[in-house]
Amino acid sequence: MIYGFSYDTSSTYAYALSILPILGIGLIVTIEAALAGFSIALVLGLVWCLFRRSRFKALSWTTACVVEFIRDTPLLVQLFFLYYVLPDYGVTLPAFLTGALALGLQYSAYTSEVYRGGFDAVPRGQWEAATALNLSRYQVYRDIVIPQAVPRIMPSMGNYAVSMLKETPVLSVVTVLDILNLANMIGDRTFEYLVPLSLVGLIFPIMTTLCSVGIRGLERSLPKAGLALR
Amino acid sequence: MTSPIIRFDQVTKRFGDLVVLDRFDFAVAQGEKVTLIGPSGSGKSTVLRILMTLEPFQDGSLTIADIPYHQPNGRGAFRATEQHLRKIRTNVGMVFQSFNLFPHMTVLRNVVEAPIAVLGLKRAEAESRAIELLRLVGLADKKDHFPSQLSGGQQQRVAIARALAMRPRVLLFDEPTSALDPQLVGEVLGVIRALAQEHDLTMLLVTHEMRFAREISDRVCFFDKGRIVEQGSPDQIFSKPNQPRTREFLNSVLPS
Numbered sequence: 001m002i003y004g005f006s007y008d009t010s011s012t013y014a015y016a017l018s019i020l021p022i023l024g025i026g027l028i029v030t031i032e033a034a035l036a037g038f039s040i041a042l043v044l045g046l047v048w049c050l051f052r053r054s055r056f057k058a059l060s061w062t063t064a065c066v067v068e069f070i071r072d073t074p075l076l077v078q079l080f081f082l083y084y085v086l087p088d089y090g091v092t093l094p095a096f097l098t099g100a101l102a103l104g105l106q107y108s109a110y111t112s113e114v115y116r117g118g119f120d121a122v123p124r125g126q127w128e129a130a131t132a133l134n135l136s137r138y139q140v141y142r143d144i145v146i147p148q149a150v151p152r153i154m155p156s157m158g159n160y161a162v163s164m165l166k167e168t169p170v171l172s173v174v175t176v177l178d179i180l181n182l183a184n185m186i187g188d189r190t191f192e193y194l195v196p197l198s199l200v201g202l203i204f205p206i207m208t209t210l211c212s213v214g215i216r217g218l219e220r221s222l223p224k225a226g227l228a229l230r
Numbered sequence: 231m232t233s234p235i236i237r238f239d240q241v242t243k244r245f246g247d248l249v250v251l252d253r254f255d256f257a258v259a260q261g262e263k264v265t266l267i268g269p270s271g272s273g274k275s276t277v278l279r280i281l282m283t284l285e286p287f288q289d290g291s292l293t294i295a296d297i298p299y300h301q302p303n304g305r306g307a308f309r310a311t312e313q314h315l316r317k318i319r320t321n322v323g324m325v326f327q328s329f330n331l332f333p334h335m336t337v338l339r340n341v342v343e344a345p346i347a348v349l350g351l352k353r354a355e356a357e358s359r360a361i362e363l364l365r366l367v368g369l370a371d372k373k374d375h376f377p378s379q380l381s382g383g384q385q386q387r388v389a390i391a392r393a394l395a396m397r398p399r400v401l402l403f404d405e406p407t408s409a410l411d412p413q414l415v416g417e418v419l420g421v422i423r424a425l426a427q428e429h430d431l432t433m434l435l436v437t438h439e440m441r442f443a444r445e446i447s448d449r450v451c452f453f454d455k456g457r458i459v460e461q462g463s464p465d466q467i468f469s470k471p472n473q474p475r476t477r478e479f480l481n482s483v484l485p486s
């Protein structure tokens with residue numbers, strides 16, 4: 001029994017049906033982890049990108065090194081590090097938070113590049129007009145550049161969102177009770193792995209397809225010129 | 231005579247090895263309307279872009295309303311802090327060849343954005359002033375349109391209103407009609423002509439519209455290779471230029 005649901009191993013169908021509620025709970029954790037991770041990646045990536053474009057050379061250079069380091073280390077290594085090493089320094093985070101943080105950190109390195117591409121694609125004339133109107137750098141980003149960059153970066157951001165969703169099962173190695181971890185536990189107890197793992201294998205493509213369709217729809221609803229500011 | 235509002239003193243501007251302005255001297259009095267003419271690549275637009283702080287310069291000194299562009303011990307390419315550059319920019323506005331309206335904002339929002347964000351005006355006040363300016367350029371009825379719904383000439387008129395909304399003392403026009411279809415040039419020149427009647431507004435205009443330059447300018451400067459080869463009243467420059475280079479240039483651009 002897991003989460004109060006018992007398994008019915010009388011037939012394959014009955015077995016599949018009986019464990020679906022358990023996997024459903026795991027699926028929610030998976031989606032929550034992906035959402036939390038991607039939110040972190042969106043914010044942190046923007047911060048990296050703005051730091052790298054800073055006029056202060058020390059800041060932009062340090063950020064470039066940090067981002068490169070994050071990008072060049074495997075997610076699993078970062079995950080173990082956050083989970084097992086940080087507590088030695090008094091920082092103990094719940095497994096879920098550690099996982100979301102590791103995902104977000106890793107993907108922030110990618111999203112910062114997406115932001116960079118999006119900002120560079122805003123025509124020079126827009127920056128110049130904003131300068132001529134004496135907007136501060138903060139106002140230029142907030143009102144002129146980011147609203148115009150968002151429609152341009154949507155497709156790449158969507159790709160990373162889908163690919164992060166597919167990577168969340170990694171969190172099961174640090175005891176996050178996501179869909180894969182639960183499927184494994186069910187297998188451990190029933191000695192029947194085929195059905196739970198197959199279900200996980202089926203649920204992921206369904207989820208990523210839904211996610212892709214949602215992102216396409218979002219892209220289409222955005223005007224090409226930028227987020228309309230009335 | 232009062233001290234000039236703009237003063238270039240031995241300003242040198244280089245792009246790498248290319249010298250665009252070479253020990254350039256130039257002064258403009260408050261309220262003066264000056265047109266810069268000359269072949270492309272002669273440095274006319276660079277003068278405007280330096281004034282707008284879009285380009286740094288390397289040597290010499292430049293002041294606007296007695297504020298020097300370079301600070302003593304100033305750092306970075308502009309040798310000034312961002313704060314100092316923003317103080318300079320409160321005096322200057324610019325109208326670009328390619329309009330550069332913000333495509334994601336309505337016409338009204340384009341005009342009120344900076345007055346609200348930079349001058350700190352209340353929205354209602356900024357909007358009523360913006361509508362006044364849009365009326366001045368004949369586009370008050372288009373206030374809720376997006377730039378993509380306007381013709382080039384209309385976009386440029388909005389861009390002029392947007393620049394005026396910041397109440398600059400100096401307004402720079404960088405080939406404001408060069409990107410327009412011929413039949414749309416007139417409406418933009420009409421707006422600039424009306425502005426030229428403003429006694430206090432200092433205007434610097436880079437243009438290839440020679441007849442227009444002759445009509446509205448107090449002074450015409452002929453540029454070649456990063457220097458002013460000849461300057462004078464429009465009548466003098468267009469009717470009896472002294473320099474052979476000026477004659478040559480005018481012959482090549484004016485229909486005889």
